[in-house]
Amino acid sequence: xxxxxxxxxxxxxxxxxxxxxxxxxxxxxxxxxxxxxxxxxxxxxxxxxxxxxxxxxxxxxxxxxxxxx
Numbered sequence: 001x002x003x004x005x006x007x008x009x010x011x012x013x014x015x016x017x018x019x020x021x022x023x024x025x026x027x028x029x030x031x032x033x034x035x036x037x038x039x040x041x042x043x044x045x046x047x048x049x050x051x052x053x054x055x056x057x058x059x060x061x062x063x064x065x066x067x068x069x
Contacts, residue, residue, distance in 0.1 A: 034064055
């Protein structure tokens with residue numbers, strides 16, 4: 001529904017970033033400033049959270065919002 005290429009069923013109705021929009025309608029589900037369509041469903045750091053829900057997707061201790069894409 002949000003056009004990010006991740007199925008609504010995968011994203012679900014949870015509001016991960018607390019912005020009032022369920023993930024399936026939110027183009028940045030984790031609120032890190034990087035679009036879900038860029039982050040995708042891969043789990044780069046192996047922490048069981050897909051990158052689009054992980055605020056530190058490479059696990060280096062620096063938030064994605066600081067590092068960028």
